[in-house]
Amino acid sequence: MAISVKATLAPLAYVTSSGVLALTAAALEVGDVSVRFGGVVALDGVSLTVDRHEIVGIIGPNGAGKTTLFNAVCRLIAPAGGTISYAGRSLLREKASRLPHLGIARTLQGLGLWPTLTVLENVIAGSPQRTRLFADMLASPASDTRAQTTEGHAMSALGELGIADRARVYPGSLPHGVQKRVVIARALTAQPSLLLLDEPASGLSSAEVEELIVLLRELRTRMGIALVEHHVDMVMAVSDRVTVLNLGRVIASGTPAEIRANTDVSTAYLGQPVAHA
Amino acid sequence: MRAFLIYTVDGVTNGMVYAAVALALVMIWRATRIINYAQGAMAMFTTYIAFFVIEHGTPFWLGFVIALAAGLALGAVTERVLVRPVESRPALSAVILTLGLLIFLEALAPMLFGAQVQSFPAPFSRIDLTAGGTQLYFSRFDIFTVGSVLCVMVLLFVLFQRTTIGLRMRAAAFNPEIARILGIRVGRMLTLGWALAALLGALAGLLAAPVLFLYPTNMDEVLVFGFTGAIIGGLESPVGAVVGALGVGLALSYVSGFLGSDLAPLGSLLILMAVLMIRPRGLFGMTRQRQV
Numbered sequence: 001m002a003i004s005v006k007a008t009l010a011p012l013a014y015v016t017s018s019g020v021l022a023l024t025a026a027a028l029e030v031g032d033v034s035v036r037f038g039g040v041v042a043l044d045g046v047s048l049t050v051d052r053h054e055i056v057g058i059i060g061p062n063g064a065g066k067t068t069l070f071n072a073v074c075r076l077i078a079p080a081g082g083t084i085s086y087a088g089r090s091l092l093r094e095k096a097s098r099l100p101h102l103g104i105a106r107t108l109q110g111l112g113l114w115p116t117l118t119v120l121e122n123v124i125a126g127s128p129q130r131t132r133l134f135a136d137m138l139a140s141p142a143s144d145t146r147a148q149t150t151e152g153h154a155m156s157a158l159g160e161l162g163i164a165d166r167a168r169v170y171p172g173s174l175p176h177g178v179q180k181r182v183v184i185a186r187a188l189t190a191q192p193s194l195l196l197l198d199e200p201a202s203g204l205s206s207a208e209v210e211e212l213i214v215l216l217r218e219l220r221t222r223m224g225i226a227l228v229e230h231h232v233d234m235v236m237a238v239s240d241r242v243t244v245l246n247l248g249r250v251i252a253s254g255t256p257a258e259i260r261a262n263t264d265v266s267t268a269y270l271g272q273p274v275a276h277a
Numbered sequence: 278m279r280a281f282l283i284y285t286v287d288g289v290t291n292g293m294v295y296a297a298v299a300l301a302l303v304m305i306w307r308a309t310r311i312i313n314y315a316q317g318a319m320a321m322f323t324t325y326i327a328f329f330v331i332e333h334g335t336p337f338w339l340g341f342v343i344a345l346a347a348g349l350a351l352g353a354v355t356e357r358v359l360v361r362p363v364e365s366r367p368a369l370s371a372v373i374l375t376l377g378l379l380i381f382l383e384a385l386a387p388m389l390f391g392a393q394v395q396s397f398p399a400p401f402s403r404i405d406l407t408a409g410g411t412q413l414y415f416s417r418f419d420i421f422t423v424g425s426v427l428c429v430m431v432l433l434f435v436l437f438q439r440t441t442i443g444l445r446m447r448a449a450a451f452n453p454e455i456a457r458i459l460g461i462r463v464g465r466m467l468t469l470g471w472a473l474a475a476l477l478g479a480l481a482g483l484l485a486a487p488v489l490f491l492y493p494t495n496m497d498e499v500l501v502f503g504f505t506g507a508i509i510g511g512l513e514s515p516v517g518a519v520v521g522a523l524g525v526g527l528a529l530s531y532v533s534g535f536l537g538s539d540l541a542p543l544g545s546l547l548i549l550m551a552v553l554m555i556r557p558r559g560l561f562g563m564t565r566q567r568q569v
Contacts, residue, residue: 074458100460112455114448124441125448128460147441190460 027052027194027224028073028104033082035068035248042068043079044248048226050194055216055225057239057256059232061268064245066228067109070196073226074099074106086194100128105192107183109199113171119182120167123154126186157185161215177208184215194224201231213238232269236260244268282414284534285527290419291488291502292526293426297481298496298503299510299518300430301474306512308450308470309360311371315378317500319355319475320482321493322382323347325390327483328397328491337400345479352475356468386493397486422484429480430519433473446470498542502529505545509552510561517561524548 028050035043043065050056058066071077073084075096084091086102094102105126113122127150158164161181171179180200187195197216201209209231216225216238229235235242236256244252244259246268252259259265298316305313313319327344331337359378363370401417437443449456449466456463481503482496489495506525510517525545532544552559 076454076457095462096457097460097462099458106458108455108458112452114451114455116451117444117447121444125444125456125461126459127441150441186459 027087028226029083029085030069030073031083031085033069033072033084034080035065035072035077036080042248043072045082046245046248046250047082048243048250048253050224050226052193052224053220054240055220055227055238057235057242058226058228058245059230059235059242060245060251063247065248066245067198068248069245070106070198070226070228073196074104100126100190100192103191103193104196105187105190105194106196107187107198107200109202111171111179111183113179113182113186115170115172117170118168119158119163119171119174120151120154122171122182123157123167123186123189124150126189127153128190153191154185154189157188158182160188161185176203177205180204180208188219192223194226195219196226196228198228199230200227201229201234209234279414280534284530286415286419287534288527288530289523290415290422290526291530292506292523293423294481294485294499295503295506295526296519296522297426297429297477297484298499299506299522300433300515301477301481302504302507303510303512303515303518304433304470304474304477306507308446308467309356309364309371310368311360311375312504313474314372314375314500315355315382316474316478316503317482317496318379318382319348319351320478320485320499321491321496322386323351323475323479324397324482324486324491324496325386328395328486329390331398337398341400341483344483345476348475348477348479348482349472352472352478353468355475356471357464360471361464361467383493392493395491397483397491399487403487418487425480425484429477433477433515436473442466442469501542502526502545505549508549509559511559514559514561517559521560 028048030046030048033043033046034041046065046069048056048058048069058069060066068077072079073091075091075094075098079092086104089102091099091102099106114125117125155164155167158167161184163178163181163185166174166178166182171182174182180203184197184200187197201212204212213234216227219225227235227239236259239256241254242252242256242259243250244262244265251264251268252262254262298320301316302313305311305316323344326347327340330343331340335343355378359374360371363374399418401421403416403418405416406413435443437447445456445461446466446469448459449461449463450470453463456466481499485496485499489499502525503522506522507518508521509524510519510521512518525548528548529541529544533541536544
């Protein structure tokens with residue numbers, strides 16, 4: 001069996017289905033993925049990789065297919081064709097609820113916090129810890145230990161985002177920027193190796209965006225990050241590589257500097273330049 | 278005054294049975310946005326199972342536990358086999374489906390167990406207790422009815438508020454898509470919710486049968502009263518369901534005691550209309566916030 005090993009900062013080891021230890025550079029590999037909604041082609045042959053310890057920005061105008069791509073990776077929609085794998089393991093047969101157990105966490109556009117749960121409960125709900133109904137009901141010592149561990153992870157995620165003191169309040173009473181942090185803390189409590197962030201900067205002030213950039217750079221030391229964002233300056237500032245989608249297709253991919261210089265990208269965003277006489 | 282006390286005790290006892298049904302309806306509504314019109318018929322059917330095994334020599338309490346277990350299983354199977362396939366269809370599909378299940382169970386029960394009215398044994402005496410020669414207006418069975426429903430309610434409260442699995446059930450009920458992304462097995466949580474609701478219904482069936490007797494439609498009125506209680510409570514609120522159902526129990530007891538038992542269903546509808554006209558969201562109803 002041929003094992004392809006690509007040069008990478010920190011190769012990820014995994015065990016294949018045949019039990020062979022293999023190495024791969026890319027944690028997430030999306031290959032030639034197409035998604036159709038009836039007659040509408042939402043994604044058309046999109047390929048993308050996200051390595052560990054790198055941030056890949058995904059930008060594009062509205063309707064480009066950015067969130068659809070995340071939804072396909074997260075198994076919320078089934079692609080019409082193509083491959084999606086994580087650490088060498090195909091995700092196409094996995095249920096959406098399995099992904100956090102495989103190390104993939106995601107945030108949604110908007111907030112998606114449960115208003116009737118406290119901040120801490122919201123974050124605990126994101127923990128992929130197994131639960132046991134009867135042990136939990138009877139508050140067995142093992143169950144208590146498990147609950148304490150889960151709460152510990154949740155508090156540590158909140159602490160990392162600097163909002164541990166808001167653990168017991170309901171998210172609706174918090175400013176938008178703090179709620180955004182809760183959303184990221186909820187994703188981090190699963191201790192992911194790949195984080196998919198869908199518009200984390202929307203609605204944030206410039207100061208909060210700066211703080212988010214610092215946070216993402218810190219997180220990059222522990223995980224790969226795919227970032228869908230309309231805030232192009234932020235994406236360019238924080239990403240190692242950028243992929244640009246337009247009308248469901250990848251129109252450019254490269255370093256932020258390469259993307260800035262790409263005329264196809266400026267055309268997609270700004271339209272064709274007007275020829276002057 | 279004596280009559281008032283008797284009707285009050287009756288109202289509380291019946292109200293607790295309605296509360297069990299109301300709570301079951303609210304649990305399912307919160308989890309799947311479906312009114313389970315078959316809740317009463319499911320309870321009737323599991324009570325028949327208890328009746329059948331007890332008739333065939335099984336000790337009463339074992340029959341009681343078997344009926345509760347049958348409720349759990351029936352709830353889980355209903356969600357998994359019947360409700361899940363219509364989950365993404367228009368709401369009317371699920372309504373028709375639960376109505377179909379109601380008709381099916383009420384037709385199946387007489388085929389399996391006979392259509393005649395059966396008396397179902399009460400686990401405790403239904404004769405009013407006395408203390409030092411003073412009559413107390415309630416029996417051991419009344420205490421058992423109120424106590425057992427309260428016990429199950431406390432257990433459910435602990436489950437939902439104090440355990441991670443309860444937290445996940447609440448999360449899955451409120452926003453399944455986010456729950457899935459966060460690794461919550463939403464389908465399993467919904468199955469568990471339906472199973473627990475049917476367990477509550479089964480308990481209500483076992484508690485109602487000694488009073489109402491057992492026949493294929495014996496829980497139809499209980500479902501209507503429980504539903505009224507749930508609507509009065511706001512349909513979203515478990516506490517509201519219990520308070521609403523207790524209110525219905527008391528009101529019906531007073532109406533039927535002071536005005537005549539034929540007027541009881543009318544009384545229930547009048548309360549429902551009054552609450553919906555004055556406070557359409559119900560007493561404990563709240564506006565749901567949803568992220569768009």
